[in-house]
Amino acid sequence: MSVFTSTFQALGITLRNLTRKPNTVMHPFVKRERSARYRQTFALLHEANGDEACIGCKKCEKICPSEVITVVASKHESAITGKKRGWAEDFNLDLTACIVCELCVQVCPVDAIVMCSVPTKPSFAREDLLLTMSLLYANESIPRAPYTGTSLVESHAPDRGVEKTPAEKSPAETPPA
Amino acid sequence: MKLLFDNPVLHALVMGVALSSAVLGVTSYFIWWERKFAGRMQGRVGPKHVGFKGLLQPIADAFKLLIKEDIIPRDADRAMFDLAPLLAVIVGLLSLAVIPLASGLVISDLDVGVLFFLAVGAMSVLPTWMAGWASNNKFALLGGMRAVAQSVAYGVPMVLAVVVPVLLARSMNLTDIVAAQSGGRWFIWWPLGPGLVAGILFLLASLAEGNRIPFDIPEAESELVSGVSTEYTGMKFGMFYLAEYLHSLVGSAVFVTLFLGGFDGPGPDVMALQATWFVLKTALVSTALLWVRWTLLRVRSDQLMSLCWKWLLPAGLIVVMAAAVWTRFSPGTAP
Amino acid sequence: MALSTVTQNLVSLVRANPHLDIESYEPDADLMVLNMGPQHPSTHGVLRVKLYLDGEVVVKAVPYLGYLHRGVEKLLEKLTYVMSTPIVDKNDYVSAMTNELALVMAFEKLEGCEVPRRARYLRTICAELQRVASHLLWLGTFALDMGGALGGGTSVFMYCFRERELILDVFEELTGARFHYNFHQVGGVRHDPAPGWDKSVHQVAAKIAARIPEYERMLAENPIFRVRTRGVGRIDPVLAQELGLSGPNLRACGIDWDLRKQRPYAAYDEIEVRTVTAREGDAYARFMVRLAEMKESLRIATELVSGLPEGPIMGRKPIETPNAVKPPAGEAYSAIESPRGELGTYVVSDGTPKPYRCKIRPPSYHALSALPYLLPGTTIPDVVVILGSLDPIMGEADR
Numbered sequence: 001m002s003v004f005t006s007t008f009q010a011l012g013i014t015l016r017n018l019t020r021k022p023n024t025v026m027h028p029f030v031k032r033e034r035s036a037r038y039r040q041t042f043a044l045l046h047e048a049n050g051d052e053a054c055i056g057c058k059k060c061e062k063i064c065p066s067e068v069i070t071v072v073a074s075k076h077e078s079a080i081t082g083k084k085r086g087w088a089e090d091f092n093l094d095l096t097a098c099i100v101c102e103l104c105v106q107v108c109p110v111d112a113i114v115m116c117s118v119p120t121k122p123s124f125a126r127e128d129l130l131l132t133m134s135l136l137y138a139n140e141s142i143p144r145a146p147y148t149g150t151s152l153v154e155s156h157a158p159d160r161g162v163e164k165t166p167a168e169k170s171p172a173e174t175p176p177a
Numbered sequence: 178m179k180l181l182f183d184n185p186v187l188h189a190l191v192m193g194v195a196l197s198s199a200v201l202g203v204t205s206y207f208i209w210w211e212r213k214f215a216g217r218m219q220g221r222v223g224p225k226h227v228g229f230k231g232l233l234q235p236i237a238d239a240f241k242l243l244i245k246e247d248i249i250p251r252d253a254d255r256a257m258f259d260l261a262p263l264l265a266v267i268v269g270l271l272s273l274a275v276i277p278l279a280s281g282l283v284i285s286d287l288d289v290g291v292l293f294f295l296a297v298g299a300m301s302v303l304p305t306w307m308a309g310w311a312s313n314n315k316f317a318l319l320g321g322m323r324a325v326a327q328s329v330a331y332g333v334p335m336v337l338a339v340v341v342p343v344l345l346a347r348s349m350n351l352t353d354i355v356a357a358q359s360g361g362r363w364f365i366w367w368p369l370g371p372g373l374v375a376g377i378l379f380l381l382a383s384l385a386e387g388n389r390i391p392f393d394i395p396e397a398e399s400e401l402v403s404g405v406s407t408e409y410t411g412m413k414f415g416m417f418y419l420a421e422y423l424h425s426l427v428g429s430a431v432f433v434t435l436f437l438g439g440f441d442g443p444g445p446d447v448m449a450l451q452a453t454w455f456v457l458k459t460a461l462v463s464t465a466l467l468w469v470r471w472t473l474l475r476v477r478s479d480q481l482m483s484l485c486w487k488w489l490l491p492a493g494l495i496v497v498m499a500a501a502v503w504t505r506f507s508p509g510t511a512p
Numbered sequence: 513m514a515l516s517t518v519t520q521n522l523v524s525l526v527r528a529n530p531h532l533d534i535e536s537y538e539p540d541a542d543l544m545v546l547n548m549g550p551q552h553p554s555t556h557g558v559l560r561v562k563l564y565l566d567g568e569v570v571v572k573a574v575p576y577l578g579y580l581h582r583g584v585e586k587l588l589e590k591l592t593y594v595m596s597t598p599i600v601d602k603n604d605y606v607s608a609m610t611n612e613l614a615l616v617m618a619f620e621k622l623e624g625c626e627v628p629r630r631a632r633y634l635r636t637i638c639a640e641l642q643r644v645a646s647h648l649l650w651l652g653t654f655a656l657d658m659g660g661a662l663g664g665g666t667s668v669f670m671y672c673f674r675e676r677e678l679i680l681d682v683f684e685e686l687t688g689a690r691f692h693y694n695f696h697q698v699g700g701v702r703h704d705p706a707p708g709w710d711k712s713v714h715q716v717a718a719k720i721a722a723r724i725p726e727y728e729r730m731l732a733e734n735p736i737f738r739v740r741t742r743g744v745g746r747i748d749p750v751l752a753q754e755l756g757l758s759g760p761n762l763r764a765c766g767i768d769w770d771l772r773k774q775r776p777y778a779a780y781d782e783i784e785v786r787t788v789t790a791r792e793g794d795a796y797a798r799f800m801v802r803l804a805e806m807k808e809s810l811r812i813a814t815e816l817v818s819g820l821p822e823g824p825i826m827g828r829k830p831i832e833t834p835n836a837v838k839p840p841a842g843e844a845y846s847a848i849e850s851p852r853g854e855l856g857t858y859v860v861s862d863g864t865p866k867p868y869r870c871k872i873r874p875p876s877y878h879a880l881s882a883l884p885y886l887l888p889g890t891t892i893p894d895v896v897v898i899l900g901s902l903d904p905i906m907g908e909a910d911r
Contacts, residue, residue: 473664
């Protein structure tokens with residue numbers, strides 16, 4: 001008899017699921033909500049004064065495990081501030097081989113490269129996924145994932161969150177995230 | 178039986194062609210219904226984009242299968258390889274010849290209708306085995322061998338189960354069997370006991386003959402890739418696919434005829450209404466079989482055989498004896 | 513099943529010595545050689561099992577590995593310590609958190625740095641949630657093997673994945689990625705949870721815990737499931753220990769060995785881990801052990817997340833360059849309890865920022881080595897069930 005009862009129990013569960021709302025998200029007509037930290041594609045940023053932030057230090061190129069970043073660096077004066085500093089003449093990121101590990105963001109000393117929280121649109125042309133410098137700077141306007149190099153490294157501070165005496169606290173110190 | 182034309186051959190021809198086409202069309206949409214139903218049971222929607230609610234999906238699938246390349250393995254036995262899918266569909270459609278859709282509306286009112294149905298059912302193992310052998314593929318061969326064992330074994334409980342309505346109606350003519358169930362006295366619940374057990378036996382045997390889960394070992398996809406139809410591509414595979422659903426539909430139709438009263442239902446004896454009752458009952462039984470399919474797991478082949486010989490066969494014998502005793506001694510029936 | 517005497521003799525011989533060369537021993541045994549895989553719907557990745565069959569009964573089975581070999585250990589010698597965590601994510605691609613944890617703990621042992629308490633708690637919570645996600649995937653594919661792609665197996669598969677999505681959403685909230693997170697780093701973790709994360713964990717754990725009884729009713733008490741898995745693939749405890757089996761495969765044989773209890777790491781010394789064992793050692797026992805582990809992992813995760821301590825998430829200087837981690841010369845081995853068993857990393861350092869040798873000890877490799885012992889005498893459907901119940905992931909078996 002237990003053969004029949006357990007079979008009917010199993011049948012009951014599938015019947016019960018018939019009445020539940022389906023889990024399907026009608027992509028791409030409906031956009032599935034991503035979390036705020038979702039990281040997918042990249043953007044290069046400008047500084048507040050309009051200069052390109054990237055100084056061509058090539059730390060991201062060295063740390064990338066998949067070697068997808070290629071930077072051609074140079075040094076010259078800035079047209080806006082007049083000071084001599086490093087620049088990236090060419091910056092190429094091969095999104096087809098990127099493993100989305102966020103290490104390049106972590107090591108950037110000037111917060112030039114950040115990740116964006118918008119899923120990459122599928123495309124028929126390979127060129128759309130080989131991010132050139134213009135494409136990367138164009139991504140500056142799309143929604144970004146919250147972490148930059150400095151904010152990520154700051155959250156790793158080994159003494160973060162340790163109770164400090166009032167004398168040690170500076171007015172600009174924010175509580176831990 | 179009502180003849181559409183004066184000539185019975187012409188009647189059979191025209192009605193046969195009409196019914197076959199209708200049933201093949203219905204089978205394609207049965208596939209649509211299954212995908213929607215199964216999808217909802219699994220927390221997803223079925224086909225949705227092709228046509229309104231995915232209703233054009235079967236047509237799109239048929240078109241896709243037609244334009245696919247027909248790959249034939251090098252050392253395949255060509256004659257059997259090409260014939261197997263055709264035979265599968267033909268054998269599936271043959272049983273339709275004796276099923277009464279409404280009172281008087283039947284292609285061929287055979288006096289041995291039940292025997293005809295059983296013979297056709299026994300033949301249905303042939304295309305499966307042919308495909309398994311002719312494919313020159315070890316996986317397909319295993320599937321074919323399992324199919325032969327399974328079909329031959331489950332033919333026995335099926336015959337026994339079918340004997341019960343024959344005894345209760347005292348005729349092998351399917352129209353007479355339906356007439357004996359008129360007025361709501363369907364064999365599934367009257368007399369209580371033999372009819373119900375025989376109905377369950379028939380359903381299990383029909384699932385096994387049709388290689389449906391929980392008895393789909395011959396086409397066990399997770400072990401044998403695709404079983405007997407591994408080497409088939411394009412429309413030949415489409416025909417196997419169609420034949421499977423056809424078998425399921427026709428099996429449900431026969432179950433409805435033998436146990437659920439056929440076209441019997443409340444309301445006046447109008448042909449259209451009776452046909453509607455028949456179609457409704459068949460749809461319900463098919464959906465119930467779908468529900469079972471998408472819930473249960475597969476039984477292993479040796480467990481399947483032991484289920485048949487150790488449980489279904491004795492149950493069948495007992496139920497036949499019970500039906501015989503009832504028929505002999507029940508009041509109001511002449512011996 | 514009725515076997516001929518020749519086959520019966522062969523089967524008992526092969527059971528005693530799985531590497532017996534049948535072709536030369538008994539040339540007229542008339543056995544059919546069937547290659548199951550590497551392309552096959554249910555070999556859990558690219559695994560090839562060469563089966564010698566008599567009808568449907570397996571007389572000898574030879575597994576062939578290496579179809580998914582990607583040179584991970586060689587790659588780890590080329591990359592620095594800092595860059596290697598996203599690579600090992602892809603070993604056991606189904607449970608990435610545990611891979612990273614195993615690697616990073618070995619590096620920390622080399623360097624001798626201590627991990628702060630908050631980071632240890634986060635590591636444990638993520639490892640336990642990952643265990644649930646991995647077991648859900650295993651359950652779905654196990655049912656799929658038995659019920660087929662067009663049948664009841666798919667229903668269970670869809671339900672399991674529906675639950676797994678909830679866990680992946682929790683991980684996305686924490687790290688920004690769903691499958692391969694790069695969450696661990698030498699000295700701690702990289703992402704600090706946002707304030708609402710612990711609520712998400714509680715909600716998800718409650719939802720999944722409510723659904724596990726459904727799986728029990730649909731599978732554990734299902735007569736077809738029981739008849740397919742009971743008595744199938746019985747592993748003798750002595751054989752299990754000889755082969756180096758670990759994790760649920762070992763606990764289902766009755767041996768209570770769990771690295772979380774016996775060799776606690778991360779935050780496991782601050783919480784009680786109630787492991788489950790079974791006596792029979794067959795596929796059904798392994799299923800029951802994994803099902804119970806799911807419930808236990810949910811409990812551990814919710815308890816730890818309620819008591820998540822404040823503090824830093826890194827125990828050493830933040831990593832800002834590729835060569836930031838430069839441990840002294842030496843060697844270290846560190847093992848954790850991954851969902852599949854003991855996942856170990858053995859690393860040898862020569863003082864440079866790149867490891868000299870990094871060997872990964874995958875539990876699936878040892879689980880697969882049991883196949884030549886388990887398969888002779890069974891039928892083909894049983895092969896699929898046994899393979900599924902051992903839960904191998906070819907990515908980590910081949911690396």
